[in-house]
Amino acid sequence: MTTISNSDGSRTNSRHRRLAQVLAAFAWSFCVVLLWLLFFTVTVRAQSEAAPPAPTQAAPTDQATTATESHPDQTAAEITAHEEATTFKVNVKLVTVRVVVRDAQGHAVGNLHQEDFELFDNRKPQIISHFSVEQPGTQAAKERLTSEEKPGEKQPSVPERYVAFVFDDIHLKFGDLVQARMAADHHLATLLPTDRAAIFSTSGQTTLDFTDDRAKLHDALLRLQPRPVAATGVADCPDISYYMADLIQNKHDLQALQTAIQDSQACLPLPSSTTSQQQAAAQTASMQVLAEVQRALAMGGQESRVALSVLKDVVRRISVMPGQRSIVVVSPGFLTLDGDMLTEFMDVVDRALHSDVMISCLDARGLYAMLPGGDITRDVPLSGFAAAMELQYRTASAQAEGDVLSDLANATGGAFFHNNNDLDEGFKRVSATPEYFYTLGFAPQNLKFDGGYHRLKVSLKKAGGMTLQSRSGYYAPKHVADPAEEAKEEIQDAVFSQEEMHDLPVELHTQFFKSSDTEAKLAVLAHVDAKHLHYRKVDGRNTDELTLVSAIFNQNGVYIQGAQKTLTMRWKDETLENKLGSGITLKTSFDVKPGSYLVRLVVRDKDGQLMSAENGAIEIP
Secondary structure, eight states: OHHHHHHHHHHHHHHHHHHHHHHHHHHHHHHHHHHHHHHHHHHHHHHHHHSOOOOOOOOTTEEEEETTTTOGGGTGGGEEEEEEOOOOOOOOOSEEEEEEEEOTTSOBOOOOOGGGEEEEETTEEOOOOEEEEEOTTHHHHHHHHHHHHOTTSOOOOOOOEEEEEEEOTTTOOHHHHHHHHHHHHHHHTTOOTTEEEEEEETTSSOEEEEEOOHHHHHHHHHTOOOOOTTOOSSOOSSOOOHHHHHHHHTSOOHHHHHHHHHHHHHHSOOOOSSHHHHHHHHHHHHHHHHHHHHHHHHHHHHHHHHHHHHHHHHHHHHTTSSSEEEEEEEESOOOOOSHHHHHHHHHHHHHHHHTTEEEEEEETTOSOOOOTTSOTTOSSOOOHHHHHHHHHHHHHHHHHHHHHHHHHHHHHTOOEEOSOSOHHHHHHHHHSOOSOEEEEEEOOTTOOSSOOEEEEEEEESSOTTOEEEOOOEEEOOSSOOOHHHHHHHHHHHHHTOOOOEESSOEEEEEEEEESSSSOEEEEEEEEEOGGGSOOEEETTEEEEEEEEEEEEEOTTOOEEEEEEEEEEEEEOHHHHHHTOTTOEEEEEEEEEOSEEEEEEEEEEETTSSOEEEEEEEEEEO
16 A cells, blocks of 8 residues: 555656646746737837827828828827918007108118118117118019019919009098099009009998909099088088087187187077177077087098098008008098097008008199188178188198198108199109118017007118108007917018018929819928928927918909918937938918919918018919
8 A cells, every 4th residue: 555655646746746847837938928028018119109190181281291201100290280270460569660761852762771770769769670671563573584584484474563542532522533533544544464453432332452454443433422421411500620629629729619609600690689689699609619519520530530440441451462562542631630540540550561551642632722711602701800710720620631641651651742733643653652661660668558659750860961751650559469469460461472581491382283174273382491490409309380371362462362380390310310301391272263373382480580481373274
């Protein structure tokens, strides 16, 4: 039994040893597998961190490609892009002063430098932080030269200059308006094929958008007629102007009040044989004057506000035209008497300056003279004293009305034609632009955001017989400017301009594909040399952010549509050195009809220090 027992135990021990060996081998294999899986997991994670899943496919209207398309896993995490609507809002930042300098013969001077100018804000000298000299039409001439150098390519005919004619039919009298529209018709017949004109009226009753159709322009002119805000067709009694009403109501001018009362007694005679009747007549005349003062203030203020509102709308409209832009205001002038209207007036000036729009003015009254005694159709003439005083007030009112037109022209670099009946020559002068003008910009020192008025003065250190034309002042903002809105404004100004800038390494290319005789797809390609951008090192990566805007305009320069893209780059050193040799190409597609198109591409870096703007033109047959 013992032998058997030992034999069984030996066999049992042998089995245990074999089992232990199997378990040990299994454990070893398990450890090897576990280590291999752990290594594989770490490797996969590292690769995943180096290249996350590729982004979803871009919309067909917006595509981006790089020089490393064959290895997308190496760049997908290093570049992202998103598109947003191209919405802009005008916002004033630096104070801009446009200056036209003329020699003794009246010719514009264009060879001055920043150090030749002095600028004062409320008599305090300012540092000119922005200075440029502009020569209108230079870009258009450059584009014509480029097209002549490529005779084999068909270059589309695109407009070069836009002129908006604003007829102040609210304030114009019938005779003056007839003469003005005849002279305007003669001038419009002389426009060049590359000119586009539009016609607007302050009443809003006559409107024609920018066109080169001479027949439409002629018909629009013929539709113009006086349209005062509150016309009664009956002579006012007493006849109190907006200017006199302001003197009586707001400036408490007793002499103006007495003149108006005498006017009322003359045009509305009442029985005054007895003392009581005389007192009653005087009281009636006073009440009539006060009622007419309130009516004149309300009507005159409304007419001025409407005129300023239309001018602001026209500036906004023409500011989106891609080229040389100017406005011609045809008016007898109007008054901006209260603080709110003065602010609106300055807003028109600021919008024009920031949109590179010149405003010229033509006083449609021509060479006019005031008639002593007022209207000769009056049944009862005024007394000598009242007639003299009324003549004085009407003369002062006419001067103040013309000053508004003069200020508009001087502030924006335009021309002011007045005291001359040769309206044909007048339209020729106000439609032309000076050969040169200067743009001075400065950041006011210790500026208070209180909306206060600041007087400006620009002078030359050595005048030498030269004269200057510039704005006389500005209103301080009432709040701090928003940097995001400033960036939008800067991009918008660049989009709706023809000036080319090359701060960033960007190239513009265009392609088109016709899907039918009436449908086409226009592709705007922006090629960015990514290796030569100005990067900042953040978390070990080369970072930069670009905003790209593509916009297309039709043959009349009318904005059709645009797309804005933000490109964020976070390149590794290896990618930046070895994988971006041919740069990045971004593609934006637009659905269009066959025709001629002007293409504008603007690229801005995040800080706004660098910007590029390129022009392109394409003909889709």
